[in-house]
Amino acid sequence: MRPSGRTPDALREIRLTREFTRYAEGSVLVEFGHTRVLCNATVETGVPRWLRGKNQGWVTAEYGMLPRATHSRSGREAARGKQGGRTLEIQRLIGRSLRAAVDLKKLGEFTITVDCDVLQADGGTRTASITGGCVALMEAIRHMQRKRQIKSDPFKQLISSVSVGIYKGTPVLDLDYDEDSRADTDLNVVMAEDGGLIEVQGTAEQAAFSRLELNAMLDLAEKGGRELFTHQREALGIPQ
């Protein structure tokens, strides 16, 4: 029934490729099916002005899409002279989510910026960015530890994200573009390993959704999240 032939509770093929580029302290290519996002984590000394002297670090994210990541070309934001509302909304979500993975006090006065650049977009770029960005962030923290920039371990927990929706009346997991553009409802869920919810963003594009449907979608998201954590631990070499 799904355009891709997947069962309602099936993720797309997930791949997390570490060290995709050479220079970033953490570099991960994350793929959710045809959606491909390059997540590069950069460690810099110091914190933004408004955090100075508070004896803590900062984690933030930026998001971009290559002009031809999509079916038709969209204008380059650098050329248009500003980041669009969708871009800002997504990078704020990624940043908030990744901060939940880290104890900023233990990070010390460093800033980690996770750049999520979409090379190819087939739906779910924000959830892939969070899932892959968390691995890149972990890599960057390990890099800091190897360099002895920090002594304690600021990493609190893995964070993953997946979309769920109501497609032709059925709750489905990890929507691709074909489904996303026709779904009645779209819910992006960010989870912690212990099952806690970090972010829930649901939008009824066509018709309002009920509490029952919300719960069905959250059940699916939990299942997807468990699988994503397995992929993340595998990529990071953490015992399951």
Added chain:
Amino acid sequence: MRPSGRTPDALREIRLTREFTRYAEGSVLVEFGHTRVLCNATVETGVPRWLRGKNQGWVTAEYGMLPRATHSRSGREAARGKQGGRTLEIQRLIGRSLRAAVDLKKLGEFTITVDCDVLQADGGTRTASITGGCVALMEAIRHMQRKRQIKSDPFKQLISSVSVGIYKGTPVLDLDYDEDSRADTDLNVVMAEDGGLIEVQGTAEQAAFSRLELNAMLDLAEKGGRELFTHQREALGIPQ
């Protein structure tokens, strides 16, 4: 227990003042306690370029905050040369929510823009904007009907919005700034009169939240929503 002395399930005092300004087709001052937002709905002929010839109308929103709506002055976005990420995120949310109130096909080739300008901010500016903006939108549609710009009735349903959160371990309704800045979790809910959910946006600022907590918050939001619909109907002179 709440700084304001309210019980956990109590809204702040809600006021909806119609015809607050003279020129807009719909003009409503909405107050959620000390939060005051001026919602002006403007009717213009025509639709955005990408909708032309599709035989439908458009509803959109813009959001702004006066520089001294808050405890300390924030820079004027017009002077800084761009709208911030928070502003864009909020106005996209308001626009999506208000479109759920209207049958765009029946609206015909008109655009209704709802400007939500915050005169005073004490938490919940986006939920007040949606709740008041829906009344301004309804007013504007009535104006179009009086002017015979449209024959059919494009208004589908009332939409309201309220925030809920976990404050010191307890789910509370309609957070003011004091609570919002210290809450563990903050959830903005947009509802339809029939109980359907239009938008759910939850963020765990301090600690992840559980499915149980989510459900408790949604229960509170439903109660708050029912009261807000009563206020809206009263303001609009619709029999309860």
Added chain:
Amino acid sequence: MRPSGRTPDALREIRLTREFTRYAEGSVLVEFGHTRVLCNATVETGVPRWLRGKNQGWVTAEYGMLPRATHSRSGREAARGKQGGRTLEIQRLIGRSLRAAVDLKKLGEFTITVDCDVLQADGGTRTASITGGCVALMEAIRHMQRKRQIKSDPFKQLISSVSVGIYKGTPVLDLDYDEDSRADTDLNVVMAEDGGLIEVQGTAEQAAFSRLELNAMLDLAEKGGRELFTHQREALGIPQ
């Protein structure tokens, strides 16, 4: 003869409402008839970079108009990405005028910013902004005195402003939009209580004006100014 039925030398109804918002150190809603401007004065420690170390304070103003303050909606400057020429011209005028009310040396190294945001525009928004802004400024200085941020009194004199023009051949006081858009000449006058002129800005939109007409307009402005000072003193509780 005037569209409003006023005599040539009559002001519109003037209202100055203090404490219109809660957070600003000075907050005044000024109304010249249907023209309504919210003037919020903010006190901040420090001065602009180019004044540092000069042992003086600074007073400045910003001006904005809500998109639907006018008969038809005008684009939001924050969304367009810059303040227009008219806006900049007006806020420079307001700032210069208000500085004439204050002894910057006695103010000490503080900056007072007066935000003038037009909620509803029916002509004369800049003169209302100056007249109301001066009251908000005075309030902010009183606030500083109560907080013991300053010891001496930097307030020099009240400043008010009114427009005059030649409408259908007759000099008239305090033009509303109907008159303003059809007047041959428009003159904005900023005055001190002792009768001194702070600013005079006259524009012949249709036909040049003579020295005789200029003097007739200035006579009217003096009369209007005297009445405005009475309103300001009343609002501030200063004995007449």
Added chain:
Amino acid sequence: MRPSGRTPDALREIRLTREFTRYAEGSVLVEFGHTRVLCNATVETGVPRWLRGKNQGWVTAEYGMLPRATHSRSGREAARGKQGGRTLEIQRLIGRSLRAAVDLKKLGEFTITVDCDVLQADGGTRTASITGGCVALMEAIRHMQRKRQIKSDPFKQLISSVSVGIYKGTPVLDLDYDEDSRADTDLNVVMAEDGGLIEVQGTAEQAAFSRLELNAMLDLAEKGGRELFTHQREALGIPQ
């Protein structure tokens, strides 16, 4: 008494050099002493969008200052990414003033843009721009007549402009930078040949000015204006 040794009612040396550049339809280098402004008038077919179909033309102006026109270098506005408030204020004044020289109905659907670029600034750049810009505008209209783009004569009258001020208690004509930066009051006057006033912009930078002082300044401006009209007529070869 004046730093330049001039008598209070003396203009600086005025020069108007036509055909200063080759390509503009009207090109005038205007000099008020050391102040030098290049005024280029461009004729283009068509009018701005909001004037289309109204069967009239348009005259507008743009103003700029070369970065090192002044004693110390000021940043290039093109590099900073926007025109400052002072620039916009001045070019709006120049445009309004020049429109008073032309019958826009008789101009037909053409736009004349007068670019006023300051090569060297020693006070009075806006008054020099208006005075020189009017000559460039007249040249451009003659060019249109030679090219038979228009049949009737849209030129109504010469417009000139000069500054006056109160310097050390004495009214003086045509302030240079030394005087302008220390004057109590500065008044820019735009006049028509018949003695009518087009614009009057007076600012009390240090102390308010009286009606008496205003009249003394306007007397001086009239004298200066008469001399400027003689210079303009001479430059244009119009019999005195």
Added chain:
Amino acid sequence: MRPSGRTPDALREIRLTREFTRYAEGSVLVEFGHTRVLCNATVETGVPRWLRGKNQGWVTAEYGMLPRATHSRSGREAARGKQGGRTLEIQRLIGRSLRAAVDLKKLGEFTITVDCDVLQADGGTRTASITGGCVALMEAIRHMQRKRQIKSDPFKQLISSVSVGIYKGTPVLDLDYDEDSRADTDLNVVMAEDGGLIEVQGTAEQAAFSRLELNAMLDLAEKGGRELFTHQREALGIPQ
């Protein structure tokens, strides 16, 4: 002697991977050693405004660098609100070069935009962009031919580009970042298959270069160009 151990006339390892992304009409990942650029060619109907009605097509390019393509992170141009001078200079060069590969008359009223986004930068990003961009352009034209959007063949010739420089007194081919940042002279050469020069851009960063040195560098560039054409033909399946 070269940091990489290469002989002076050796290119880095060159790879051209077609169909790197799914949606672009031409998509090539080009690698010059560690420098990796994704070149996506997009075909769109129509031409820029200034070319309309001239019965020809257009080829243009845009260039960007991911923030962490380099050793340290550089700010995102979309966030800074404009493309820098280096970016604009490079994308203008790429566009001019690629236009030399195509007969714009035969292309018909289509625009091909080649986006060159640097995933990893180790020197020579502009020469890699031109070399890879030409292959993507050829792919896009083949796509148009398969879709029967054009009948004739607008492809004129292959274009390739390589840098040469004087490094520690010796002319070397295809500088990597280590060499480039310490070279006395840097020359970027764009060539056609028949040996003709399309662009030559030489800069003496440290010391002027002689005609003799220029000729030695051009000899190297010719050798490098011949090898690049072989790589391009191989990637495109064109018999050598």
Added chain:
Amino acid sequence: MRPSGRTPDALREIRLTREFTRYAEGSVLVEFGHTRVLCNATVETGVPRWLRGKNQGWVTAEYGMLPRATHSRSGREAARGKQGGRTLEIQRLIGRSLRAAVDLKKLGEFTITVDCDVLQADGGTRTASITGGCVALMEAIRHMQRKRQIKSDPFKQLISSVSVGIYKGTPVLDLDYDEDSRADTDLNVVMAEDGGLIEVQGTAEQAAFSRLELNAMLDLAEKGGRELFTHQREALGIPQ
């Protein structure tokens, strides 16, 4: 054969007028025939942030064109809100070229900015800017020496620049607009007095050029350069 009647190896009439404006530390009007550029060099204490503490100075350039420097009016970059790609490309070239004239170590912690503003453009504005800018730069250094801001002499060598091209099959020197817009190839050459090449930028606008043609153009450029150095030395009063 050339539109101007010049022989292929003839420069246009070259003029270098010193002290064209009063305030700049170095001010030169350079004319290559009808091309006229005002080059003003400004000396400021300090260096850009990224050079601080490196015990050296900086030389940079900015370039602009007055809107009506050309046959038809082009939009003012300050009004459009950004400098175009061509402008940035040219000012980067001028800056790099002028830095080759100076020993930045000997300059000390000063920045010299050379503003090149085109008053009239008839081809070759960038080469005129470099040639005149070098004289203004030399003047500014002399000014610093007179003021005893520096003791040693940071001036290394004169730099000049000229364009060459292939026009109707013949190599020609110093192209004017008529030739430039129709030339097959255009080469801008920046030279040092000792014959060394600082920059070579060749573009085949219509047809690729051969090594033979490149050498013929460079021969012409050398001849032109020798004549330009003579003009520069004459302007600066340096014995030939």
